[in-house]
Amino acid sequence: MRTSRFTATVLMLYGLLVIAFLYLPLFSVGLASISKARYLSFPIRRYAYGWYGEALASDTVQTLLVLSLKVAGIVTVLSMIIGFFGALAFARYSWRFRKAYQKLILLPIFFPQTVLGLALLMWFNTLGIVPSWKTAVVAHLVWIAPIATLVISIRAYSFDPALEEAARDMGASTWDTLREVTIPLLMPGVVSAGLFAFLLSWGNFPLSLFTTGADSTLPEWLYAKMVSGYSPLVPTVGILTVGSSVVLVALGLLVPWGLRRMRALAGRVPSEQAAQQIPQET
Amino acid sequence: MGDQPILRINGLTKRFNDFTALHSIDLNVSEGEFLTIVGPSGSGKTTLIRLLVGIDEPSDGSIWLRDRRIDEVPANKRPTCMVFQSLALFPHRTVGQNIEFPLKLRKVPPADRRARALELLDLLRLPRDYYGKRIDQCSGGERQRVALARALAFDPEILFFDEPLSALDYRLRKTLEKELKDLHRRTGKTFIYITHSLEEAMVMSDRIAIMRAGRFEQIAPAEQIYAKPVSRFVAGFMGEVNLFDMTAGQVPGVTLSPHAQSRFAGQSGTLMIRPESLSILPPSGTADICFTAVIEAEYLLGSRMQYTLRRAGGGTVTVEVLREDAAQGGVGAEITLGCPADACHLIAEVPDAA
Numbered sequence: 081m082r083t084s085r086f087t088a089t090v091l092m093l094y095g096l097l098v099i100a101f102l103y104l105p106l107f108s109v110g111l112a113s114i115s116k117a118r119y120l121s122f123p124i125r126r127y128a129y130g131w132y133g134e135a136l137a138s139d140t141v142q143t144l145l146v147l148s149l150k151v152a153g154i155v156t157v158l159s160m161i162i163g164f165f166g167a168l169a170f171a172r173y174s175w176r177f178r179k180a181y182q183k184l185i186l187l188p189i190f191f192p193q194t195v196l197g198l199a200l201l202m203w204f205n206t207l208g209i210v211p212s213w214k215t216a217v218v219a220h221l222v223w224i225a226p227i228a229t230l231v232i233s234i235r236a237y238s239f240d241p242a243l244e245e246a247a248r249d250m251g252a253s254t255w256d257t258l259r260e261v262t263i264p265l266l267m268p269g270v271v272s273a274g275l276f277a278f279l280l281s282w283g284n285f286p287l288s289l290f291t292t293g294a295d296s297t298l299p300e301w302l303y304a305k306m307v308s309g310y311s312p313l314v315p316t317v318g319i320l321t322v323g324s325s326v327v328l329v330a331l332g333l334l335v336p337w338g339l340r341r342m343r344a345l346a347g348r349v350p351s352e353q354a355a356q357q358i359p360q361e362t
Numbered sequence: 363m364g365d366q367p368i369l370r371i372n373g374l375t376k377r378f379n380d381f382t383a384l385h386s387i388d389l390n391v392s393e394g395e396f397l398t399i400v401g402p403s404g405s406g407k408t409t410l411i412r413l414l415v416g417i418d419e420p421s422d423g424s425i426w427l428r429d430r431r432i433d434e435v436p437a438n439k440r441p442t443c444m445v446f447q448s449l450a451l452f453p454h455r456t457v458g459q460n461i462e463f464p465l466k467l468r469k470v471p472p473a474d475r476r477a478r479a480l481e482l483l484d485l486l487r488l489p490r491d492y493y494g495k496r497i498d499q500c501s502g503g504e505r506q507r508v509a510l511a512r513a514l515a516f517d518p519e520i521l522f523f524d525e526p527l528s529a530l531d532y533r534l535r536k537t538l539e540k541e542l543k544d545l546h547r548r549t550g551k552t553f554i555y556i557t558h559s560l561e562e563a564m565v566m567s568d569r570i571a572i573m574r575a576g577r578f579e580q581i582a583p584a585e586q587i588y589a590k591p592v593s594r595f596v597a598g599f600m601g602e603v604n605l606f607d608m609t610a611g612q613v614p615g616v617t618l619s620p621h622a623q624s625r626f627a628g629q630s631g632t633l634m635i636r637p638e639s640l641s642i643l644p645p646s647g648t649a650d651i652c653f654t655a656v657i658e659a660e661y662l663l664g665s666r667m668q669y670t671l672r673r674a675g676g677g678t679v680t681v682e683v684l685r686e687d688a689a690q691g692g693v694g695a696e697i698t699l700g701c702p703a704d705a706c707h708l709i710a711e712v713p714d715a716a
Contacts, residue, residue: 246450250464
């Protein structure tokens with residue numbers, strides 16, 4: 081079936097509109113970050129790039145960056161580990177309470193984050209724990225680890241259980257099977273779960289607001305500055321935050337690709353040796 | 363074949379909750395034998411092989427490998443290997459790495475592993491440059507060979523096969539059946555193969571074990587199972603068959619010669635006649651067992667003709683003859699069919715027991 085010219089044009093316009101709708105706000109923040117004016121107003125009359133230098137030189141911004149990175153980094157690593165085993169329980173093995181587990185694990189995702197943040201804050205208070213970036217890690221995990229689990233589960237569902245059985249049958253111990261078969265095969269899922277975890281933690285505001293205590297993450301600081309004392313530093317830091325996410329996603333896509341390339345090259349070496357052995361043996 | 367069985371199974375039972383998949387199975391397998399376990403789906407053959415390999419644990423009974431009891435030994439410590447139905451080749455590894463996997467687990471040095479992998483590629487008639495190929499670059503038949511090479515890599519005592527050919531197309535299956543039989547001969551290993559395809563079993567095996575509802579119905583060489591089945595189930599499972607109910611030496615609608623009458627005198631059961639044992643008689647001809655039937659359909663099977671007929675006494679009959687012996691007339695014609703008494707087999711089973 082061929083699409084008529086008219087339909088094609090309408091679809092194209094619709095697509096462009098959606099893209100504009102999604103990205104124009106971000107673009108305007110980008111513009112705001114290079115405005116010389118003290119207050120955000122359009123059209124921008126004079127441009128200045130000094131805010132970027134100032135942002136990078138600022139101690140506050142550096143502290144914020146380090147703290148946000150620390151939280152997101154720890155959340156990422158822990159989510160990947162929890163998600164990996166969680167996904168095995170979710171999708172791979174059948175056990176008695178699997179159905180209940182599959183439902184329970186989804187609950188934190190359906191909880192509004194503000195409510196979840198409040199609940200956690202009350203809980204920390206009851207336990208006498210002083211909120212800091214460490215409690216924020218716990219709060220992020222409550223929400224992000226289930227998402228990581230789901231992301232890895234998608235991969236685990238398409239996993240042929242016979243692969244593990246075969247490995248065992250050929251003499252692999254439980255650890256051998258995990259290392260040689262299960263982990264490599266679930267790796268793509270684990271990497272995407274890690275990316276998700278990082279981005280969700282890096283940009284999280286509601287959970288951090290309730291649970292960081294005296295500490296502050298980048299999104300929290302952006303909000304605070306927005307409420308009291310706007311300066312073009314706000315969009316600048318915002319753009320820097322977005323920039324770091326983009327760099328991370330690019331790395332997340334490039335590293336596995338690079339590894340595959342390397343493995344493909346490594347796999348070719350023995351075959352050349354094999355080809356060289358033929359004349360010797362025949 | 364050695365005198366002492368390589369594998370001995372005693373009273374092996376497997377229960378899943380309140381369902382019993384295997385009812386106290388006994389089996390002896392000789393060294394170097396090619397045994398095929400055949401049965402319809404749900405007969406327990408996969409359950410049995412999973413117990414033998416060690417993936418699942420039996421509820422009762424014992425498994426012996428020569429003098430060693432192995433039912434308590436975990437799968438990774440048993441000197442046996444299985445080729446899975448899905449082949450279970452590792453998609454993230456090359457052909458060479460797949461074949462070397464069991465050797466790597468046994469800490470064989472890389473150079474020796476490679477030598478062994480190449481040797482196995484030769485044995486399975488795969489080109490040596492497949493060593494570095496990815497699994498998804500191999501065709502169905504090639505994957506089959508890779509899986510076999512991997513299973514043979516650590517020189518297991520017994521090789522198990524769980525319907526590995528079932529996903530392949532007919533022609534490739536036929537080729538691989540012969541290759542597998544050939545491989546069995548060349549390696550001298552004990553092969554235990556499960557399938558639901560009788561054809562596969564017939565082509566390859568020394569002995570066939572027919573399984574039904576968690577029990578062995580008959581264990582015998584292929585010819586014997588084909589010619590002398592112990593039950594209607596086995597008879598029907600092994601290809602096309604004509605079954606007649608015999609009561610006190612008589613079959614309604616069928617004329618028996620004096621020779622046949624004395625042979626079956628007073629016996630009851632099911633008379634089995636294979637379609638190829640029947641021949642079309644000339645108008646005046648006679649045979650030990652004789653009856654008339656009307657041709658309902660005819661099929662050309664290359665060098666042979668197959669007919670479906672309706673017997674005068676009721677019931678349909680299948681006949682297979684060489685093309686030069688084809689019936690005169692075609693569909694609708696009434697013909698006389700006959701068969702010598704020695705070509706029949708009486709199953710001592712009352713019709714409704716099945």
